[in-house]
Structures are given as C-alpha cells and as structure tokens.
Amino acid sequence: xxxxxxPTSMDCAEGRAANLPCNHSTISGNEYVYWYRQxxxxxxxxxxxxxxxxxxxxxxxLIITEDRKSSTLILPHAxxxxxxxxxxxxLEYGNKLVFGAGTILRVKS
Amino acid sequence: DVKVTQSSRYLVKRxxxxxxxxxxxxxxxxxxxxxxxxxxxxxxxxYFSYDVKMKEKGDIPEGYSVSxxxxxxxxxxxxSASTNQTSMYLCASSLAGGQSYEQYFGPGTRLTVx
Numbered sequence: 001x002x003x004x005x006x007p008t009s010m011d012c013a014e015g016r017a018a019n020l021p022c023n024h025s026t027i028s029g030n031e032y033v034y035w036y037r038q039x040x041x042x043x044x045x046x047x048x049x050x051x052x053x054x055x056x057x058x059x060x061x062l063i064i065t066e067d068r069k070s071s072t073l074i075l076p077h078a079x080x081x082x083x084x085x086x087x088x089x090x091l092e093y094g095n096k097l098v099f100g101a102g103t104i105l106r107v108k109s
Numbered sequence: 110d111v112k113v114t115q116s117s118r119y120l121v122k123r124x125x126x127x128x129x130x131x132x133x134x135x136x137x138x139x140x141x142x143x144x145x146x147x148x149x150x151x152x153x154x155x156y157f158s159y160d161v162k163m164k165e166k167g168d169i170p171e172g173y174s175v176s177x178x179x180x181x182x183x184x185x186x187x188x189s190a191s192t193n194q195t196s197m198y199l200c201a202s203s204l205a206g207g208q209s210y211e212q213y214f215g216p217g218t219r220l221t222v223x
Contacts, residue, residue, distance in 0.1 A: 034210055043113075043199045043214030044152070096167070097210055099152040 001098065002027040002090035009104040012082075018075040020103055022088030025069040031092045033064060035073045036099065037084040044087070044099065047073065078107045112136070113215035115200050121221045128187040130218050132200030139205040141183035142212065143167075143175060145196040152199065158183055159205065190222045 005023040012018040024033065034049040048055055048062045050071070055062045061074040075082055087102040116131035132141065142157040144167075154167030156175040164175050172194060176184045183202075187194055197219050201212040 032210070041217075043201070043217050044212075046211045046213065049210065091210060093210070096154055097152075097212065101151070 001092055001095050002031055004088045004090050004100060006086070006088050006101070006103040008101070009106065011106050011108060012075075012078045014080060014107055014109045015077055018078040018082065018105055018107065020073040020075075020086050020088075020105065021070065022073070023070045024088070024090045027068050027090050028092065031090045033062065033071050034089040034091055034097070035060070035062065036087045036089065037082075037105075038087070038102075039081070039084040047086075078105075080107050080109060083107045113200055113202055113213050115198075115215040115218050117218050118216060119219050119221075121223065122187075122190050123223055124191060126187075126190045126222075128190050128220065128222075130185040130187075130198055130200075130220070132183045132185070132202075132215055133181055134183075134200075134202035134213070135181065136202065136213070137180065138202035138213075139180075140203045140212075141177065142201040142203075143173075143183065143185045144199045144201065145169070146199055146217070147196050155185065187220075190220075192222050194220065195222045196220060 002024045035047040036044045038044045050062045064071045085102040087099045113134045122128050140159050143155040144152045146152050158164045158177040174186045197217050199217045200215040203212045
C-alpha cells in the first residue's frame with residue numbers, strides 16, 4: 001500500500017472548517033483513501049473513504065485531487081469533540097488496514 | 110448505530126494467568142478483528158475471523174488464540190499472560206467484501222500484566 005504523509009498536528013478554531021491534508025504521491029489506481037480518527041481513550045472510528053471522486057457523508061467530506069496524489073478531509077464545522085488523531089490510509093482491497101502516526105487535530109474554543 | 114462492546118475497559122492480571130477478552134457486535138457483521146495498540150507502534154492485527162469458527166492469523170498472533178463460536182462474539186485468549194502483553198486491546202467488526210475496511214471498533218480494554 002502507498003505510504004501516506006500527514007502533518008504531525010494542527011489547530012482549528014471551534015465552528016470553523018478543519019481541513020486535514022494527506023499526501024499519497026505513490027498511490028496506485030487500485031488503492032482507496034480511507035480516513036479514521038481516534039478520540040483519546042476510545043477505539044478508532046471510521047469516517048469516510050474514496051477512490052477517485054469526492055465523497056461526503058454526515059461526518060465529513062473527502063476531496064481527492066485529480067491526479068490522486070493527495071487528498072483533504074474536511075470537517076465543515078469543527079467542535080471540541082472533534083479533537084482527535086486523524087489517520088489517512090491508502091489501501092488496496094485484500095491488504096490489511098494499517099494505521100500510521102496520523103495528525104493530532106486540536107479544536108480550540 | 111453499530112455497537113461493538115468489550116467485556117472490560119480495564120483489566121489487571123498476573124504473569125502466567127489465562128486471560129479472556131470478549132467482544133460482541135450487534136450488527137450481524139461477518140468479519141471480526143482483534144488488534145493491540147502500543148505507543149509508537151500503532152495498531153497491530155493479532156487475529157481476525159471472517160465467519161463463525163473461522164480464524165486467520167494477523168501480524169502478531171504469538172501468545173494469543175481466538176474463538177468464534179457465534180457470529181456476534183469473538184474472544185481473544187492469552188494462554189499464559191506475560192508482561193509484554195500489557196497493552197490496549199481493540200476489537201472491531203465489519204461487513205464482508207469491499208466493505209471490510211469500514212471497521213467499527215469497540216472502546217478497548219487496557220490490560221496490565223504484572
């Protein structure tokens with residue numbers, strides 16, 4: 001699976017959009033981009049995934065660049081409860097889910 | 110909402126004890142997983158199961174076994190607990206096939222072996 005690179009940490013003001021970038025420049029055509037998050041002392045939580053097209057669900061939006069070398073997870077109105085570690089994973093079906101270091105998002109009031 | 114529950118949030122056991130960690134999911138998911146999470150090492154897959162009575166080894170199965178007698182329940186067994194098995198243990202479940210990567214995790218069990 002392609003290696004992903006994320007910033008170590010980010011801050012966001014409460015109520016503002018949180019934009020979390022992920023670089024996956026070596027991604028192959030069969031690899032999906034998955035996002036999970038882990039709030040302190042809880043298990044990871046699936047957020048969203050996509051292949052080529054942008055995706056939106058009740059939690060977030062996923063914007064994938066046309067060349068698929070990077071993507072951005074958008075939390076449209078961040079709240080304090082969105083403070084967590086966010087993991088971007090490039091994954092080909094048939095392989096295991098592997099979590100890297102992720103981005104620590106701190107939402108501040 | 111998918112609910113994955115684990116039998117204990119915190120557990121303290123002695124070296125050499127046999128330890129059972131239980132996981133139950135209520136969404137009729139085919140797949141179930143056991144991971145451990147350690148600082149600096151991320152999440153590591155211990156075992157997974159894609160059907161009742163079926164199991165597959167993950168990356169670090171040594172010292173562990175599993176049991177899946179019913180679809181909703183997946184148990185992790187530490188045959189003889191050791192201090193290097195002190196960790197956060199996370200159970201997850203998912204549907205089969207392409208949705209297998211939308212995994213729903215339980216709250217975790219923090220196990221300390223003394």
